[in-house]
Amino acid sequence: DAKTTQPNSMESNEEEPVHLPCNHSTISGTDYIHWYRQLPSQGPEYVIHGLTSNVNNRMASLAIAEDRKSSTLILHRATLRDAAVYYCILRSRQLTFGSGTQLTVLP
C-alpha cells in the first residue's frame, strides 16, 4: 500500500488558518486522498477527500499538488474544537491510517 508522511505535531493559534501537509510520493493513479480527524476519546471523523482537483466543504479545503505527490488540508479558521489528530490516508480499497498529525490549537 502507498504510504503517507505527516509531521508528528503542529501548533496553531485560535482563529488563524492551519495548513496540514501530507506527502505521498508513491501514490497510484487510483488512490483517493482522504482526511479524517480524531478528537480525544472519540472515533475518527471524516473531513474531506479528493482525487486530483482541489476540494472544499464546510469543514475544510483540500489542496492537491499537480503531480499528486503531496496534499494540504486547510482549516480556514482554527477553533479550540479543531484540536485533534489529523490523518491523511490514501484509499484504494480500505482506509489505511498512519500515525497522523497532532494539532494543538492555542487560545
Add this chain to the structure above:
Amino acid sequence: DTGVSQDPRHKITKRGQNVTFRCDPISEHNRLYWYRQTLGQGPEFLTYFQNEAQLEKSRLLSDRFSAERPKGSFSTLEIQRTEQGDSAMYLCASSLPPRLAGLHNEQFFGPGTRLTVL
C-alpha cells in the same frame, strides 16, 4: 442520536478469557467495518461486511478473532483466549453502499470499546 454505537465502552478481562463486543451501525448503512487502535497509533483495519457477508479480513485478524453480522444489521467481534497484546481500542464504522453515496463515501465511526487484558 442515530450514530454508530458500541457496547461495552470499556472491558477489563483476564488473560485467557473470551470477550465479545457489539456494534450497531447507522440503520441504512449496509457496510460495517472493524478496526483496532493501540495507543499512539492510527486505527488498523481488521475486517468488513457488506450486509451479512464478510468480504475482507486483514492479516491482523488471527484465528482467535471472529466477527459476525448475522442479519446484516448489528455485528459482534469475539476474541477468544485473550492475550495482553490484544489490549487496544476496538472501533466500528459503517457506511452507505457505494451505489447511493459513491465509491469513496465516508465511514462513520463509533466511540469504540477499550479492551484491557490483565
